[in-house]
Amino acid sequence: MTARDVASRRMGATAAAARNRLLPEGRVAGPMPWVIAIMMFLTVLAAAAGLGLGAGVRSMGADLAGRATVQVVTADAQARDRMAARAVRALRAIGEVRSVKLVDPRTLADQLRPWLGEEAASVDLPVPALIDVELRPGSSPAQIDARVAALRRAMAAIDGAIRVEPHAAFLQPLAGLLSALGWLAAALVALMAVATAAVVVLAARAALDGHRGTIDVLHLMGATDVQIARLFQRRIALDALLGGVAGFCAALLVILALGSRLEATGSDLVRAIGLPWAAWGLLLLLPVGGVLLAVAAARLTILRALARSL
Amino acid sequence: MPASSARGDPAGFTVPTGCAMASPKGKSQEERAGPHAMSTIVQFENVGLRYGLDSETLSDVSFSLRGGGFYFLTGASGAGKTSLLKLLYLAQRPSRGVIRLFNEDVVTLPRKRLPGFRRRIGVVFQDFRLVPHLSTYDNIALPLRVAGMEEAEIEAPVAEMLNWVGLADRAEARPATLSGGEQQRVAIARAVIGRPEILVADEPTGNVDADMARRLMSLFEALNRLGTTIVVATHDLPLIAQVDGAQMMRLDKGRLADPTGSLRYPPRGPGAA
Numbered sequence: 001m002t003a004r005d006v007a008s009r010r011m012g013a014t015a016a017a018a019r020n021r022l023l024p025e026g027r028v029a030g031p032m033p034w035v036i037a038i039m040m041f042l043t044v045l046a047a048a049a050g051l052g053l054g055a056g057v058r059s060m061g062a063d064l065a066g067r068a069t070v071q072v073v074t075a076d077a078q079a080r081d082r083m084a085a086r087a088v089r090a091l092r093a094i095g096e097v098r099s100v101k102l103v104d105p106r107t108l109a110d111q112l113r114p115w116l117g118e119e120a121a122s123v124d125l126p127v128p129a130l131i132d133v134e135l136r137p138g139s140s141p142a143q144i145d146a147r148v149a150a151l152r153r154a155m156a157a158i159d160g161a162i163r164v165e166p167h168a169a170f171l172q173p174l175a176g177l178l179s180a181l182g183w184l185a186a187a188l189v190a191l192m193a194v195a196t197a198a199v200v201v202l203a204a205r206a207a208l209d210g211h212r213g214t215i216d217v218l219h220l221m222g223a224t225d226v227q228i229a230r231l232f233q234r235r236i237a238l239d240a241l242l243g244g245v246a247g248f249c250a251a252l253l254v255i256l257a258l259g260s261r262l263e264a265t266g267s268d269l270v271r272a273i274g275l276p277w278a279a280w281g282l283l284l285l286l287p288v289g290g291v292l293l294a295v296a297a298a299r300l301t302i303l304r305a306l307a308r309s310l
Numbered sequence: 311m312p313a314s315s316a317r318g319d320p321a322g323f324t325v326p327t328g329c330a331m332a333s334p335k336g337k338s339q340e341e342r343a344g345p346h347a348m349s350t351i352v353q354f355e356n357v358g359l360r361y362g363l364d365s366e367t368l369s370d371v372s373f374s375l376r377g378g379g380f381y382f383l384t385g386a387s388g389a390g391k392t393s394l395l396k397l398l399y400l401a402q403r404p405s406r407g408v409i410r411l412f413n414e415d416v417v418t419l420p421r422k423r424l425p426g427f428r429r430r431i432g433v434v435f436q437d438f439r440l441v442p443h444l445s446t447y448d449n450i451a452l453p454l455r456v457a458g459m460e461e462a463e464i465e466a467p468v469a470e471m472l473n474w475v476g477l478a479d480r481a482e483a484r485p486a487t488l489s490g491g492e493q494q495r496v497a498i499a500r501a502v503i504g505r506p507e508i509l510v511a512d513e514p515t516g517n518v519d520a521d522m523a524r525r526l527m528s529l530f531e532a533l534n535r536l537g538t539t540i541v542v543a544t545h546d547l548p549l550i551a552q553v554d555g556a557q558m559m560r561l562d563k564g565r566l567a568d569p570t571g572s573l574r575y576p577p578r579g580p581g582a583a
Contacts, residue, residue: 022441022455217439220401221504222429223456224422310403310421 022218023211023231032203032236033243036196036290040247041254043192044286048255048275050185051282056273057178060171066098067167068148070131074161077126083159084129090154096136096147103130144168178273196290197297200236204301207232219309229302233295240294244287252283350413351377351508351539352398357407359393359564366405367393368564375541377507380534382550383543385561391543392436392512394561398541399433399510400424412507429457432506432538436513438497440485446496447472447481453504471499475529491522498529508539515546527552 070087074080084102091100108127116125135147148166155162208215215228255275262273275283352375359368368390375381383391396402397409400416409416411427419427432453440449450471454464472478475495485493494514501509511530515523527549534540544550550558560567 022444022452213439214441216401217441218452218456219425220399220428220433221453221456222425222427224425227456307421310401310424 023214023235032199033239033246035199036240036243036294037247037250039192039196039199040244040287040290041251042247043189043196043290044248044251044283045254046185046188046192047283047286048251048279050182050189051279052273052275053178053182053185055276055279057175057182059272060175060178066135066137066144068133068135068151069165069167070133070151070155071163071165072129072131072159072161073126073163074128074159075126080126080129083162084131086158087131087155087162090158091131091133091151094150094154096150097133098136099132099134101132103132105129193289193293197293200240200294200297201301203239204232204236204298205305207235208302208305215306219306225303225306228306229299232302233299236298237291237295240291241287244290248283248287349377350374351411352541353408353410354397355408355410357397357404357409359390359397359402360405366564368397368404368561371407371561371564371566373559373566375539377539378534378537380531380540380553380556381542382553382556382558383541383561384545384547384550384558385567386545389561390564391545391561393564395433395510395512395541395543398508399431400428429453429504430507432501432504432509434494434497434501434509434511434514436516438485438493440493440496440500442485445482445484446477446488446492449485449496450499450503452500457504467503471503475499491518494518494522494526498526502533502538506538508541509533511540511542513544514542515544515549523549524552 070091072080072084072087074083088100088102091097105127108130112127133151135144135151144166148164152164155164218228259274352373354371354373357368357371358366360366371394383394385391393402397404398411400411403417407417412430414427416424416427441452444452447468451464451468454467469478472481475498477492477495477499480488480492483492485496488496498511498514501511509530514526514530518526523546530540530542531553550556
C-alpha cells in the first residue's frame with residue numbers, strides 16, 4: 001500500500017474523528033459507566049420520590065385547605081337532626097362555601113360497624129351528625145383561616161356545641177412528614193450529584209495519569225490545555241451517557257412498578273403521590289444533567305492538572 | 311511524489327517539494343532560511359537548571375544560535391545535553407538566567423503562550439516518544455492535527471513525508487511493530503512535517519547502525535538547506551565531522567566547555583575532540 005493509497009482510504013475522515021483517535025479507543029476508566037449507572041439509578045429514584053411526595057403534599061394541601069367537617073354533637077337524636085338541618089341551611093348561605101353535604105347516618109353507621117358492631121345503627125348511640133363542607137379555593141393560608149373562622153361564627157350562632165374541624169388540622173402532621181421526606185429526597189439528589197462529580201474527578205485523574213506520555217508529547221507539539229481536555233471530555237461524556245441512560249432505564253422500571261402498586265392500594269391519600277408530566281420531564285433531564293456535570297467536572301479536573309505542568 | 315520533483319541526496323534521501331517541506335530552489339541559504347536566517351534565533355544567558363534540591367545540572371550556560379545554522383551539542387553522558395535541549399524545546403523552565411527564542415524571553419512567557427512557540431520547534435526525542443496506539447500515518451500527522459489542520463490538508467503532506475522517509479508501505483503499522491530505525495524515521499518525519507523553524511534532536515543516531523546514522527544526518531542536512539535551524543545532541547564525534555559547516559558546543563559537567571560561549575567548527579576526523 002502506498003502512502004497515497006493510505007491517504008485516499010482516509011478520505012472522508014473528519015478532523016474531529018482523527019483528533020479523537022489521539023487517545024486510545026475504549027473507556028476512560030473501566031468501572032466509571034457502571035458507577036455512574038448506579039448513581040443515576042439512585043438519583044432518579046430519589047428525585048422521583050421527592051417529586052411524587054411533593055405532588056402528594058400539594059394535592060393534599062389543596063384538599064386540606066378547602067375542606068372542613070362540621071360536627072353536630074347532641075345526645076338527643078331529634079334535636080341533632082334539627083340542628084344539622086339548620087346548620088346545612090346556614091352553611092349554604094355563606095358565600096365562601098362551595099358545597100355542603102350532610103353525611104348520611106347510614107353511611108356513618110356502616111363506617112362505625114367494624115368497631116361498634118350492629119349497635120352502631122342504634123338510635124340510642126349518640127353518633128354526631130357530620131356535614132362535609134367544601135370551601136371555595138383560597139390562595140393563601142390566611143384566607144383559608146378567615147373562611148374557617150366565618151364557618152365557626154355561623155355555627156356558633158346556631159349552637160355552641162357545633163364543632164367545625166378543618167381537615168388541615170388533623171392531616172397537617174402527615175403533610176409535614178411527606179414534605180420533609182420530599183426535602184430529604186432533594187438532599188439525596190444533591191449528594192448523588194456531588195458523589196458523581198467526585199467519581200468523575202477520580203476517573204479523570206486516573207485517565208490523565210494513564211495517558212501521561214501521550215499528553216506530554218501533545219503538549220510539546222504545541223497542543224493547548226483545552227485541546228487535551230477536549231479529548232478526555234468526549235470520552236467521559238460517552239461513559240457518563242452510557243451509565244446515565246442505563247441507570248435511568250433501570251430506575252424507570254422501578255418507578256413504573258411502584259406506581260402500579262400505589263394505584264392498587266385504592267387509597268386516595270396514597271394515590272395522591274404521583275408524578276405529573278412536568279415531573280417526568282424533570283426526570284428525563286437528569287441523565288442530560290449527569291452528562292453535563294461529568295463533562296464539566298472532567299474539564300475542570302484536566303485543566304487544573306495540566307496547569308500544574310509546564 | 312514524482313521523482314523529477316525531488317532533489318537528490320547523496321545518502322539516498324530526497325527532499326520533498328510539494329508540501330510543508332517545499333524546497334525553494336534558486337535562493338540563497340539566507341533567503342531559504344526565512345525571516346530568522348542568520349539572525350539570532352536562540353539566546354541563552356547565564357542559564358542554570360537545578361532539579362529539586364540537587365546541585366545544578368546546568369550552570370552559567372550562555373550561547374546564541376543563528377537562524378539557518380546547524381549545531382551539534384556534545385559532551386559525555388550526564389554532561390547535561392538532554393537537560394539543555396529540554397530548555398530549548400520548552401519542556402522545562404530554567405532555575406535562573408534568560409532564554410530568548412525568536413527574540414522573546416520564554417522564561418517569563420505566560421504559560422498560555424507556550425503552545426505557539428512549541429509549534430515552531432520540532433523535536434526528535436532520544437526515545438522517539440511515538441504514540442503507541444497510533445499508526446505511522448497518524449503519528450506523523452500529529453503536529454498538523456494539533457495545529458488544527460483539516461484532514462484534507464493533512465493527507466498530502468503526510469503521504470509525502472511517508473515517501474520521504476521510506477515508510478509508505480508501513481503507514482498503518484503501529485510503533486511496536488517497527489524496527490528502531492523505522493521508529494527513528496517516523497519520529498523525524500513527525501518532527502519536521504510542520505516545517506519547524508528549529509529542529510531539536512536528542513541523540514538521534516543512538517539507536518541505529520552507522521549506515522542509518524549517516525542517512526539520518528544527511529536528512530538533517532537536507533532540512534537545514536531548506537532553512538531549518540538544526541540542533542543535534544550527540545556524543546558521536548565522527549558523525550559531527552560529516553557535516554560541513556556545522557558548529558559545535560561541548561558541555562562538560564553542566565557547563566559549556568568554552569566559557570566564552572563561542573561556537574567552534576567541529577574538528578575533522580574521527581576521534582578528534
